[in-house]
Amino acid sequence: MTGDLMSTVRQMMDQTDLPQEIFLDAIQSALMQAAKRRYGSTEEVSIELDPETGEICCYVPKKVVDIMHSFAREIPIEEARKIDPNVKVNDTIQVEADTGDFGRIEAQTARQVLVQKIKEAEREQVYEEYKEREGEIITGYVQRIDRNAIIVDLDRTEGILIDGEFNRNAGYRRGDSLKCIIMGVENDERGLQILLSRNHNDLVVQLFEMEVPEIEDGLVEIRAVARDPGDRSKVAVYTNDSSIDPVGTCVGVRGSRVRTIVDELDGEKIELIRWHEDIQTYIKNSLQPANVSHVNINEEEKSAEVIVPEDQLSLAIGRRGQNIRLSSRLTNWRLNVKGEAEAMEQMKKDVAQVFKSDLPDEDEE
Structure with missing residues (x-):
């Protein structure tokens, strides 16, 4: 049996990069289980392995x-005294077992335990590798598309994109290359699961860090991102180097840099916004492509009233409110957009109310 077991081990060692110690421990566990099946207990069974020769x-x-x-549990006194001359009847001694005498069942048990232990060790190794990469970007390939999930081939293992973590309208096909963020790595009784x-x-x-060296080098910073995944994103960028245009740097020559990212994101439109420490300026910038006339801010409520020309009102709000929604998330301020006519009408009402409150009551006259 030992020869078959070592043959299985060598075959598995060629297929994985696990350290030799893992295999030695697995062999020991496999033989212990085989011995338990043959002798009924492993409390006093011991296994010795020579890592150099592979002798067991x-x-x-x-x-x-x-x-x-019972051959399995007893030894004649004559044979026992060849091991220990002082041994007596009813004593118990440790006897080297010939693993070749293990039957088919014991051999099968040993191989099953060996394969299981190696798989567990390999799964743990993969878990640790990907656990260290949580939050990082990874490239995989679409392996299978289910109704509510996509299984992604990550080379050494599989990852999963669950519903809500990918663009359902992208029309992915088997074999498509996808870049994903590793959101979490779990290893429990259900097995290894990598959430993407x-x-x-x-x-x-x-993706911007990969495409724009100035971001990777720290010359340009991404201060905030707001997304409607698969449709539209706003990205606020900043630099304290007056010689660098942060927006132009991220766009690239003739849009080459941002186009690469748009393609990776299934055509998601990306608007680069110049971040500014002055919140009024930042809010104005965030509502691009709409032009903004004025911004009235309420610091206490962290809200702002944004006044725009009438012909810019629908552009500022956006289709189904998308532009104002993304701007609010980008700036982290609650925004309320009004046209100039509505704002002027409201101002007249407010002024009239002020004057009305200042007039004396008729009873006082």
């Missing part, structure tokens, strides 16, 4: 008897 020795306890009834996302803001950030 298995020692089992046997009772010294005059007349042997293409809808997380960090995907946009890290």
